[in-house]
Amino acid sequence: MTQWIKIFDTTLRDGEQSPGCSMNKEEKLEVAYQLERLNVDIIEAGFAISSKGDFESIELISERLKKPVICSLSRARKEDIELSARAIQKAKFGRIHIFLATSPLHMEYKLKKTPEQVLETAVESVKYAKSLMEDIEFSCEDAGRSDPGFLVKVLSEVIKAGATTVNIPDTVGYLMPAEYGDLIRYLSQNVPGIENVIMSVHCHNDLGLATANSLAGVLNGASQIECTVNGIGERAGNTALEEVVMALKVRPDIYGDRGTKINTKEISKTSRLVSNITGSVIQPNKAIVGANAFAHESGIHQDGILKQRRTYEIMDAEDVGLVEGKLVLGKHSGRHAFADKLQEIGFILTKEEIEKAFERFKALCDQKKEISDKDIESIVADEVYQAPEIYKLQYVQVIGGNTIRPTASIQLLKGDTLIEGAGLGAGPVDAIYCTIDKLIGEPITLVDFSIHSVTGGTDALGEVTVRIRDKAQIFIGRGSSLDVLVASAKAYIAAINRMLHFRAASSDRIKPTL
Numbered sequence: 001m002t003q004w005i006k007i008f009d010t011t012l013r014d015g016e017q018s019p020g021c022s023m024n025k026e027e028k029l030e031v032a033y034q035l036e037r038l039n040v041d042i043i044e045a046g047f048a049i050s051s052k053g054d055f056e057s058i059e060l061i062s063e064r065l066k067k068p069v070i071c072s073l074s075r076a077r078k079e080d081i082e083l084s085a086r087a088i089q090k091a092k093f094g095r096i097h098i099f100l101a102t103s104p105l106h107m108e109y110k111l112k113k114t115p116e117q118v119l120e121t122a123v124e125s126v127k128y129a130k131s132l133m134e135d136i137e138f139s140c141e142d143a144g145r146s147d148p149g150f151l152v153k154v155l156s157e158v159i160k161a162g163a164t165t166v167n168i169p170d171t172v173g174y175l176m177p178a179e180y181g182d183l184i185r186y187l188s189q190n191v192p193g194i195e196n197v198i199m200s201v202h203c204h205n206d207l208g209l210a211t212a213n214s215l216a217g218v219l220n221g222a223s224q225i226e227c228t229v230n231g232i233g234e235r236a237g238n239t240a241l242e243e244v245v246m247a248l249k250v251r252p253d254i255y256g257d258r259g260t261k262i263n264t265k266e267i268s269k270t271s272r273l274v275s276n277i278t279g280s281v282i283q284p285n286k287a288i289v290g291a292n293a294f295a296h297e298s299g300i301h302q303d304g305i306l307k308q309r310r311t312y313e314i315m316d317a318e319d320v321g322l323v324e325g326k327l328v329l330g331k332h333s334g335r336h337a338f339a340d341k342l343q344e345i346g347f348i349l350t351k352e353e354i355e356k357a358f359e360r361f362k363a364l365c366d367q368k369k370e371i372s373d374k375d376i377e378s379i380v381a382d383e384v385y386q387a388p389e390i391y392k393l394q395y396v397q398v399i400g401g402n403t404i405r406p407t408a409s410i411q412l413l414k415g416d417t418l419i420e421g422a423g424l425g426a427g428p429v430d431a432i433y434c435t436i437d438k439l440i441g442e443p444i445t446l447v448d449f450s451i452h453s454v455t456g457g458t459d460a461l462g463e464v465t466v467r468i469r470d471k472a473q474i475f476i477g478r479g480s481s482l483d484v485l486v487a488s489a490k491a492y493i494a495a496i497n498r499m500l501h502f503r504a505a506s507s508d509r510i511k512p513t514l
Contacts, residue, residue: 003258005248006224007241008200009035010044011274012057013073014238014514015228019474020467020495021278022502024387028057031229032065033348034273038266040241041224042069044097047512048087049080053505055087062091069135071095073512076125085132095135095165098125099514102154103142115150122154123161130162137165139202141514144170144179148186155191165198165224166191169514170213173206173236181216188221200224202514203239205231210239215247218258229274230282230289242267242288242320250315268321273347276381279476279494281450281465288320329361329371341376353384367459367482378454378461378480382490387498390414391440396489398428406431410489412439429488436492444496445469451484464491468499475499 012028015021023031028045035043045061046054062070070091072084076098088094100111100122107113113121122138129136138158140151155166168187170180184201188194201217201224203210214225231240245262248255271289275282284291294317329341338358342349349357360379365371395411408431411420419439425431429449437443448467453460462484466477475498479490 001257003223003256005218005222005258005260006041006198006200007245007260007262008042008044008071008202008224008226009038009040009228009241010202010226010238011035011228011232011241012061013044013046013512014226014234015230015232015274016046016278017234017512018232018237018278018280020476020498021232021280022498023277024501025053025057025060027277029060029064030348031274031277032061034266034270035229036065036067037263038270039261039263040068041261042071042095044071044073044226046087047073048083049074050512051505055083058084058087059090062088062094066092069093069095071097071137073097073099073514074125074129075512076100076121078125078128081125081129081132085129088133093135094133095137096129096133097137097139097167098122098129099139099141099167099169099512100125101141102150103145104147105145106142119154119157123157126158126161126163134164136163137167137200138163139167139169139200139514141169142171143168144172144175144183148183151187152190155187156193159191159193159197163197165200166194167200167202167224167226168217168222169202169226170204170210171202171514173204173210175209175213177209177212177216180213181220184217184222185220198224200226201239202226204234205236205238208236210237211243211247214239214244215255218244218248218255229270230280230286232274232278232280240287242271246288246315246320249319264319265321272377276377276478279381279465279478279498293317294322329376330365333365341373342380347377347380349380349384357383364461364482372455374454375461378463381478382480387494387501390497390500391493393486393489393493394418395420396432396486398431398485400428400431408432408435410435410439412436412493428485432485432489433492436489436496440496444492444499447474449488451488454480462487464488466491466495468492468495470499470503473499473502475502 016023045058048055048058058072070088072087074080074084084096107118126138199222201214201222203213225244227239227241229241231237245260248259282290335358339354357380360383392413394413397409400406406425406428409422421439423435423438425434447469451464454463461480463480464487468475475495477491477495479487481487
């Protein structure tokens with residue numbers, strides 16, 4: 001009999017805290033729909049009190065989705081708990097998730113409370129939440145550096161108060177797998193009543209051990225894993241959903257009858273969607289979903305694969321949804337075929353969004369003979385999943401060469417106002433960016449610039465990703481074009497639009513540290 005491990009997805013809350021990965025309400029709903037198709041058990045849709053946008057996103061997702069539990073994060077404060085309850089009141093299945101720090105470091109310096117006061121606050125908050133909703137999760141923030149004896153006290157009391165799930169976060173990614181496994185086993189053996197609730201693990205990746213720690217927790221009594229798609233999240237990220245799910249699937253010899261209800265064939269679609277919406281590029285050697293995860297260049301490896309795939313592959317690419325679609329698109333394809341292709345590769349768009357992407361698709365067909373799924377994904381990311389266009393690129397031209405200093409001429413549209421100018425740079429991209437800085441009236445701090453081809457061939461789309469910094473925040477922009485200089489300009493403008501939109505929409509945003 002299978003022991004089901006619940007998958008608690010926090011891409012829309014903890015994942016969104018990854019620098020530059022903020023999403024608007026419509027983008028969050030799109031990801032939530034895909035998480036439902038992926039068949040996750042719980043979706044942490046946001047932190048209701050952090051901003052009006054977060055509250056509205058949670059409320060919208062609660063109204064629209066019917067299968068998973070919809071969860072809102074709360075501090076151990078009455079006003080947080082009340083707002084979370086309001087945000088998820090229309091959910092078919094709702095959960096309030098309360099967190100409170102329990103480590104000596106956090107209690108002394110952040111909370112400025114004694115252990116006795118923390119215990120009292122934890123119990124009071126759970127009791128109040130229980131009066132509003134049945135399903136309550138309680139997290140001991142920084143449990144990895146907390147005194148195990150104190151954790152036993154807190155957990156036993158919040159269970160008595162009505163918590164149905166208790167979470168043991170390694171908030172700063174400090175523990176080794178053996179240590180974390182020992183902690184989970186100790187709590188499972190010493191907390192009265194823990195056999196009647198779900199014990200959850202929530203691990204961060206600061207030392208690259210989030211997946212290993214989460215799996216160690218499962219081996220020692222945990223029955224829920226908190227994770228994010230592609231492992232995105234604060235600092236070095238969170239436990240990657242795709243990694244823990246496939247580890248449990250591939251290694252029954254280690255994990256026995258433990259399994260998940262995840263539809264693994266939706267993993268690649270989900271990964272690409274999150275990457276496209278957030279602008280967070282997946283590293284090529286990323287486990288399970290990276291471009292090289294099922295690629296083989298070594299002659300020895302290729303020979304083995306041709307003889308028997310299991311010689312160098314421990315899972316099938318098809319198991320995670322890596323199958324090229326059979327419907328081939330070209331310049332004679334119509335809107336219906338294009339819409340079908342979008343749905344096939346995981347995009348559910350509005351009529352207006354389909355029309356916008358279709359126009360770009362037809363333009364590309366006039367320039368490129370073969371249109372791949374990756375080309376279409378890049379089009380959607382470029383045309384649909386961008387921040388509101390405060391500035392829109394109208395025109396870019398660059399003059400350069402090995403005997404002339406590069407000069408860029410740029411036209412931007414801000415509302416109905418056309419802004420244009422020219423500028424010099426050390427190279428063609430630098431000339432473009434210096435000119436844009438001058439046109440918008442403020443210097444932008446460029447943190448990272450990367451470019452790659454979406455597919456092979458000299459007619460491949462070039463896709464550019466940039467990261468810019470504004471104070472402590474990082475904003476990501478992506479742009480694609482057959483002309484890499486145009487793609488560079490579009491990516492830069494996209495990042496600036498995200499920055500300006502963030503400034504306007506979230507100046508009062510509260511950021512949790514769970």
